[in-house]
Amino acid sequence: MKKLLTIVLVLALCLACFAGCGGKKDDATADDGTVTIKIGGIGPLTGGAATYGFATEYGAQIAVDEINALNSGIKIEYDFQDDTGVAETSVAAYNELKDWDVDVIYGCTTTAPCVAVASETFADRYFQLTPSASSPDVTAGKNNVFQMCFTDPNQGATAANFVKDNSLATKVGVIYNNGDAYSTGIAQGFIAKAGELGIEVVAEQTFPADTTTDFNVQLTACKDAGAELVFMPIYYGPASLILQQADQMGYDPIFFGGDGMDGILSIEGFDTSLAEGLMLLTPFNATSTEERTANFVNTYKERYGEVPNQFAADGYDCIYAIYEACLKIEGLADMDHAQLCEALIAVFTSGDFKVDGLTGTGMTWQVNGEVSKEAMVVEIVDGVYVQK
Amino acid sequence: MKTLNAKQKTSLNGFINYGIIIVAYVIMQLLLAGDALSNKMQSLLVPVCCYIVMAISLNLTVGILGELSLGHAGFMSLGAFSGIITAAALANVMPNPILRLVIAIVVGAVIGAIGGAVIGIPVLRLRGDYLAIVTLAFGEIIKNIINVLYIGIDSEGLHIATKEANLELLEDGIAIVKGPMGAVGVTKLATFTVGAVLIIITLIVVQNLVNSRSGRAILAIRDNRIAAESVGISATKYKMMAFVTSAAIAGAAGALFGLNYSSTTAAKFDFNTSILILVFVVLGGLGNIRGSIIAAALLYILPEMLRSFNITEYRMLIYAVILIIVMLVGNNSQIKSLFGKIIPKKKGESVNG
Numbered sequence: 226m227k228k229l230l231t232i233v234l235v236l237a238l239c240l241a242c243f244a245g246c247g248g249k250k251d252d253a254t255a256d257d258g259t260v261t262i263k264i265g266g267i268g269p270l271t272g273g274a275a276t277y278g279f280a281t282e283y284g285a286q287i288a289v290d291e292i293n294a295l296n297s298g299i300k301i302e303y304d305f306q307d308d309t310g311v312a313e314t315s316v317a318a319y320n321e322l323k324d325w326d327v328d329v330i331y332g333c334t335t336t337a338p339c340v341a342v343a344s345e346t347f348a349d350r351y352f353q354l355t356p357s358a359s360s361p362d363v364t365a366g367k368n369n370v371f372q373m374c375f376t377d378p379n380q381g382a383t384a385a386n387f388v389k390d391n392s393l394a395t396k397v398g399v400i401y402n403n404g405d406a407y408s409t410g411i412a413q414g415f416i417a418k419a420g421e422l423g424i425e426v427v428a429e430q431t432f433p434a435d436t437t438t439d440f441n442v443q444l445t446a447c448k449d450a451g452a453e454l455v456f457m458p459i460y461y462g463p464a465s466l467i468l469q470q471a472d473q474m475g476y477d478p479i480f481f482g483g484d485g486m487d488g489i490l491s492i493e494g495f496d497t498s499l500a501e502g503l504m505l506l507t508p509f510n511a512t513s514t515e516e517r518t519a520n521f522v523n524t525y526k527e528r529y530g531e532v533p534n535q536f537a538a539d540g541y542d543c544i545y546a547i548y549e550a551c552l553k554i555e556g557l558a559d560m561d562h563a564q565l566c567e568a569l570i571a572v573f574t575s576g577d578f579k580v581d582g583l584t585g586t587g588m589t590w591q592v593n594g595e596v597s598k599e600a601m602v603v604e605i606v607d608g609v610y611v612q613k
Numbered sequence: 614m615k616t617l618n619a620k621q622k623t624s625l626n627g628f629i630n631y632g633i634i635i636v637a638y639v640i641m642q643l644l645l646a647g648d649a650l651s652n653k654m655q656s657l658l659v660p661v662c663c664y665i666v667m668a669i670s671l672n673l674t675v676g677i678l679g680e681l682s683l684g685h686a687g688f689m690s691l692g693a694f695s696g697i698i699t700a701a702a703l704a705n706v707m708p709n710p711i712l713r714l715v716i717a718i719v720v721g722a723v724i725g726a727i728g729g730a731v732i733g734i735p736v737l738r739l740r741g742d743y744l745a746i747v748t749l750a751f752g753e754i755i756k757n758i759i760n761v762l763y764i765g766i767d768s769e770g771l772h773i774a775t776k777e778a779n780l781e782l783l784e785d786g787i788a789i790v791k792g793p794m795g796a797v798g799v800t801k802l803a804t805f806t807v808g809a810v811l812i813i814i815t816l817i818v819v820q821n822l823v824n825s826r827s828g829r830a831i832l833a834i835r836d837n838r839i840a841a842e843s844v845g846i847s848a849t850k851y852k853m854m855a856f857v858t859s860a861a862i863a864g865a866a867g868a869l870f871g872l873n874y875s876s877t878t879a880a881k882f883d884f885n886t887s888i889l890i891l892v893f894v895v896l897g898g899l900g901n902i903r904g905s906i907i908a909a910a911l912l913y914i915l916p917e918m919l920r921s922f923n924i925t926e927y928r929m930l931i932y933a934v935i936l937i938i939v940m941l942v943g944n945n946s947q948i949k950s951l952f953g954k955i956i957p958k959k960k961g962e963s964v965n966g
Contacts, residue, residue: 271929306920307928311881312874313660317917320652337878340797344875362797362876404760404880406794413777433757434793434880 260558262551262565263302264289264544265322267342268334269310277536278307281334281356283529284537287521288544299551301544308333312341319345327351328562329569331543334536336360336406343370350563352570354547356539360410364594369566371573371594373539373546373584374508377407380483381414381458383600384506388454389422391613393479396427398452400443400467402459404434411458411483427452437463440470447478454479461489468499484508488534490608503605508584509535510603510610518583535584542582546573549580627820630903631813637910638809645805657917661910662808663870666815668893668909669902670862673819675891676900677828678855679835680737681745684752685890688860689867690882691728692721694759696868697796697877701789702766704800714802718811718868725864728755729857737852740838744856752887759879764790795878796871803873811869812906815862819902822858831855896939912936 266285268278282305289303304325308315315338322330330346330353333339339358346353347367355363356373359380364370375383388394397419401412412429419426427450430443444467447455455471455478457464464486471477479502482489486505490497511522511532521541525533550572551557560568572578573590580588585598603610641658644650667689674682696717707713728751736747763779765772767786774780780788790796822828830851833841842848871877893912897904916932942948 270926309929312876312878313870313881316656316874317653318920320656321917321920323652337795337876337880340794340876341874344798344801360794360797362791362794365798402793404757404793406792406878409793417778433760435753435757 259296259298259300260551261300261302262547262557263304263326263328264331264547265319265325265327265329266303266305266540267308267315267318267322267330267332267338268305269338270305270307272309272311274310274335277357278310278334279529280534280536281332281540283525284356284533284540285331285544287524287528288541288548292544292548297552299548299557301548303544308335308338310335310338312338314338315342316345323349323351328565329354329547331540331547332356333358336363339363343367346370350566352547352562352566354543356543357536360406361595367594368570368592371590372596373543374484374596375506375598375600376595377410378414378417379595380506380600381411381416382418384411384456384458384481384483384602385415385418385422385424387506387600387602387613388419388456388481389424393481394424394452394454396425396450396452397454397456398428398430398447398450398478399426400430400432400440400447400455400457400459402434402437402463403431405459407485408459412456415456415458432463438466440467441474443467444471444474444476448474448476452478454481456481458483458485460485461487461492465489465492465495465499468503469496472499479504481505484535490605491532497605497608500605501607504602504613505605506600506602507535507610508598508601509538510601510612511538512609521583538583542580542584542588545582546580546588550578553578623824626903627816627824630816630820630906633903633906634809634812634816638805641805653917653920657914658805659803659808659873660870661913662805662812663866663873664890664893664913665812665906665909666866666869667863667890668897668905669812669815669819670859670866671890672894672897672900672902672905673822673855673859673862675894676898676905677823677835678831678852678859680852680856681742682748682856682859682887683745683884683891684748684750684755684887685859685863686882686884686886687748687752687755688725688728688863689870689886690752690755690759690879692718692725692864692867693871693877693882694790694796694867694879695724695864696721697799697871698764698766698771698789699868700800700802700872701787702771710800710802711804711807714804714807714869714872717802717872718807718865721868721871722861722865725867726857726861728864729860730853733853733856733860737856738849749884749887752882752884756879756883759790759795760793762790763788763792793878793880795876795880797876799872799875799877801873801875803869808869811865815865816902818858818862822855827851827854892936896936896943 268281269275270278289301292301306318306321308318315333319342330351332355333342334357336358339355340362343363347369353370359374359377361376399412402408416426428447430446464482482505484507487507489500522533550569553572554568574592588596588598590596602613604613671685674680699720700713700717703713732747732751736744761775763774763777765780765782765786765788767783772780830846834848834851838848893909894905897908919928919931
């Protein structure tokens with residue numbers, strides 16, 4: 226009996242300890258008239274997708290520091306939680322932020338966790354803006370969730386339109402990762418739009434998420450089918466291998482990628498001459514000489530030692546979008562997260578709310594949470610992006 | 614101190630396990646009622662229940678049957694997706710969420726058991742570590758199959774295709790599982806109470822199986838297959854019994870898990886998840902059910918608790934280091950004897966704690 230008692234006591238102690246961790250409360254209101262907005266970010270800082278998580282974290286951090294240096298009456302407190310790219314961990318991270326008394330959720334970086342968190346924020350009434358979760362499922366049926374990136378089917382359709390408008394090819398092959406929601410989403414959007422526009426998809430080749438080293442089968446199929454253009458809505462890592470292997474087998478179609486291709490020029494040990502002529506859809510061009518972009522790229526390089534990709538730029542724009550929307554809200558100081566959520570939704574969907582950022586000028590949002598901004602196609606010429 | 618005979622001791626051990634779960638449940642409910650539980654802890658309650666059930670289930674295979682399974686997440690995946698589909702299919706017919714959840718869990722268990730039987734029938738006839746190899750492959754196969762499946766439902770019934778465009782749903786139809794997107798828009802049905810009840814049911818099933826005549830046969834096969842067969846025990850039959858039960862429980866845990874999140878992807882149930890559960894079992898002690906419960910609960914909560922300290926970058930690293938330390942300390946005879954002095958030695962403790 227003594228043993229049972231010991232176990233019960235130990236258990237009770239453990240639980241008391243867990244419960245104690247929830248008790249922290251911060252005062253979010255002002256001391257000298259400035260309003261503090263707590264923005265909580267979620268993204269993968271460990272695991273396979275960590276590169277994207279860090280990019281979104283750092284990009285947003287730069288924006289937060291810039292805004293806080295402005296002394297404009299709104300201060301941003303920023304916390305970024307790791308979700309390892311997994312839905313269940315993401316929900317735990319979101320609850321951690323809730324315990325921190327978060328006001329606005331920034332994230333998640335990856336799609337599947339974002340869908341899981343979005344339904345939680347919808348129920349709890351937190352405003353959520355994701356930099357990079359691009360599936361329509363993220364925003365479907367939730368009026369509080371907005372995207373900074375294009376949705377996958379939109380991106381596919383934009384690419385198909387571009388191919389048609391510029392008469393790049395009549396026969397195209399598609400290679401995509403059918404274990405990845407992002408890749409599959411864009412590919413299916415592209416194939417559907419290509420069918421409408423009369424572009425013939427002669428080869429539709431897939432590879433699973435675990436086998437991303439050998440693409441000879443897929444390339445041979447595209448080559449044999451006579452594809453003049455190969456559309457590959459995949460991340461730059463496997464894409465670089467495709468370019469190498471196509472070069473080895475002497476196959477030289479036009480390669481066309483989505484925004485996941487951004488970053489291909491900075492892969493270590495990759496012969497960038499292979500990427501010559503590669504076209505990609507990207508909202509962000511790190512080599513741009515435009516002042517704001519150049520400043521952002523320099524700050525990012527100084528602080529984190531690498532060239533920012535579009536994830537970082539989307540993150541930077543997200544924080545500015547939230548900040549600029551907050552500027553338009555009256556009585557910000559007295560709002561709790563649910564009131565702030567409704568107010569932000571009203572601003573974002575008002576139609577005259579436009580944000581100029583690194584990934585587009587005059588960005589607006591539709592009621593369904595999708596962003597409206599210009600899609601930009603760039604071609605790699607002499608190792609730099611050239612806008613088409 | 615009064616002495617207990619072996620039988621009383623086993624049943625006392627079992628009752629302590631029920632007691633732990635019930636006491637933990639009551640404390641959690643009290644904390645919930647008193648609003649003393651942080652949001653984070655609240656969100657962890659159901660997954661902890663799922664992982665405890667998974668750990669007990671895997672312990673039945675690894676610790677009690679003595680066969681290594683490296684694809685237990687595969688059964689969880691089967692249960693999760695069949696449970697999600699069942700719950701979605703019954704949404705219009707059955708308004709009561711608890712009833713739908715229970716039916717989904719039962720379906721998850723049945724599908725898990727079928728998966729277990731399909732693997733078990735050929736593999737458990739063999740001697741050697743073939744189960745480990747086959748379950749490893751099974752987990753990957755399930756993951757890749759679900760990754761290309763599109764499943765939708767409309768008034769005509771279920772539609773299954775390998776491309777979204779081929780689903781051909783009617784106007785009123787919804788897609789439940791969308792290939793690599795996984796199941797999205799799942800109505801959350803899982804509750805902590807159902808989770809706790811599921812643990813209790815799992816304990817009843819496993820502990821009674823282990824303490825029954827069949828259970829003694831299973832233990833005999835684990836300890837010495839040749840000796841067991843020589844006294845007329847059918848090794849395949851009892852191995853199947855334990856393995857299929859284990860797979861069914863994993864399916865039930867999967868269904869509960871799947872219905873706790875609005876989106877679930879097949880990629881979640883990969884090799885890493887299988888190994889994570891195996892870690893719970895090994896650190897809790899092979900064959901020690903109470904150990905599995907405690908290890909699963911503590912080790913699942915640990916990385917989340919580490920968030921409270923400002924060590925974002927090192928969180929998962931520290932988690933790994935703690936795992937290694939626990940493993941080393943658990944096997945160190947000096948430290949063990951130190952603990953042995955503090956806690957009075959348990960005489961004749963059987964393996965089925």
